[in-house]
Amino acid sequence: MTPDQIIEQIGSIRTAQPQNLMARHFNAAFFRSLDDQKRQRLMEIIASGMENPDSQMGAYAMHSEDYDLFAPMLDPMIRDFHAIPATTPIAQQHDWNTTAQDCDLGEIDPRLKEVSMRVRVARNLASFPLPGAMSKDQRIEFENIASGAFMKLINDPAFGGQYLSITPGSPHEIDAAEYDRRVSAHQMFKDMSGDPYLNVAGISADWPFGRGMYVSEAQDFLVWVGEEDHLRVMTMLRGGNLNTLFAHLHTGLEHLQTLLPAFATSTAYGNLTSCPTNLGAGMRASLHLQLPNLTENGTDLTRVKQEAKSLGLAVRGAGGEHSGAGEGGLVDISPSARLGVTEMEIMQRLYDGAAALWKLETA
Numbered sequence: 001m002t003p004d005q006i007i008e009q010i011g012s013i014r015t016a017q018p019q020n021l022m023a024r025h026f027n028a029a030f031f032r033s034l035d036d037q038k039r040q041r042l043m044e045i046i047a048s049g050m051e052n053p054d055s056q057m058g059a060y061a062m063h064s065e066d067y068d069l070f071a072p073m074l075d076p077m078i079r080d081f082h083a084i085p086a087t088t089p090i091a092q093q094h095d096w097n098t099t100a101q102d103c104d105l106g107e108i109d110p111r112l113k114e115v116s117m118r119v120r121v122a123r124n125l126a127s128f129p130l131p132g133a134m135s136k137d138q139r140i141e142f143e144n145i146a147s148g149a150f151m152k153l154i155n156d157p158a159f160g161g162q163y164l165s166i167t168p169g170s171p172h173e174i175d176a177a178e179y180d181r182r183v184s185a186h187q188m189f190k191d192m193s194g195d196p197y198l199n200v201a202g203i204s205a206d207w208p209f210g211r212g213m214y215v216s217e218a219q220d221f222l223v224w225v226g227e228e229d230h231l232r233v234m235t236m237l238r239g240g241n242l243n244t245l246f247a248h249l250h251t252g253l254e255h256l257q258t259l260l261p262a263f264a265t266s267t268a269y270g271n272l273t274s275c276p277t278n279l280g281a282g283m284r285a286s287l288h289l290q291l292p293n294l295t296e297n298g299t300d301l302t303r304v305k306q307e308a309k310s311l312g313l314a315v316r317g318a319g320g321e322h323s324g325a326g327e328g329g330l331v332d333i334s335p336s337a338r339l340g341v342t343e344m345e346i347m348q349r350l351y352d353g354a355a356a357l358w359k360l361e362t363a
């Protein structure tokens with residue numbers, strides 16, 4: 001395709017799919033101003049949004065420096081998604097002071113003392129391309145670096161555990177049944193090789209090479225290797241105390257970080273991630289809540305999604321993104337914002353949003 005044909009095609013996506021942020025903010029003048037090599041790179045970044053016009057973001061970064069190199073195109077998309085006006089400077093702040101505010105869900109209602117809580121952060125190493133641009137050898141090399149770090153983390157009494165790989169021939173390899181069991185337990189990520197968005201972006205390439213997960217003895221600290229970002233570091237606990245959940249993640253993350261090469265970050269965007277929706281804190285903090293009234297027993301997510309949206313929350317199904325509600329209207333709620341909010345603001349938003357939704361549910 002010539003640059004003119006590409007510009008034309010994106011124009012028709014913009015008309016047909018107004019939610020596609022890549023098409024909405026496609027900058028034809030900037031695109032024309034690039035040399036052939038840079039234009040090719042930008043094409044790879046936006047391929048997902050061109051081949052999947054129903055995308056919401058429609059772009060994945062391939063290298064952490066893409067956010068600088070292609071800022072005239074990406075920055076307006078990022079601001080649009082994260083609701084940051086063009087005139088407001090972006091400077092991601094961090095705050096992990098988990099004791100400053102009390103977020104105990106049991107204080108809202110004793111029935112919320114035993115919910116499933118999860119918080120994850122996305123991290124990428126500065127020394128490798130982002131997953132969409134990694135070669136098979138780089139995926140395996142990265143997994144070896146990560147598993148080397150885990151072999152040291154094993155000695156930490158609070159975070160010791162095991163590394164499970166799905167790379168064929170890995171010394172840590174698990175069989176298909178064990179993999180399925182970990183996916184059903186919400187611990188391991190799903191097979192990415194059938195995902196049309198990740199396929200076009202190259203993120204799911206070479207599946208299952210370079211993929212695996214670390215899990216602590218207590219099964220409450222997990223690290224995904226080789227999903228949409230190099231690492232997804234998370235804690236999962238059943239209970240109601242968000243402070244405990246976040247503090248555990250922070251301690252584990254700090255330890256793991258000392259065992260790894262530097263993460264990719266920028267002053268403006270904080271943690272650099274494949275998908276611009278995850279920039280900033282890189283954090284998604286979620287609760288699995290049973291909301292039978294708001295979901296009409298789990299058959300219809302329309303109302304809960306609408307109520308949640310006005311509270312700054314996103315709703316996913318019980319099996320994660322693109323899944324349906326589970327038994328008794330079980331859904332996954334999480335604050336939508338990740339860039340321009342601190343980790344502690346996300347914790348507070350999850351708490352406040354859960355309290356407001358619960359009030360509607362039990363009204």
Ligand code: ADP
Nearest residue numbers: 116117118186284286287288318319320321332
């Ligand atoms: P993310 O993209 O944030 O990593 P996904 O939507 O892909 O999350 O979900 C990953 C897995 O985590 C899925 O199995 C999902 O059901 C599970 N999960 C998410 N939140 C919770 C929670 N609060 N409790 C238990 N499992 C959860």
Ligand code: MG
Nearest residue numbers: 227228320321
């Ligand atoms: Mg995901």
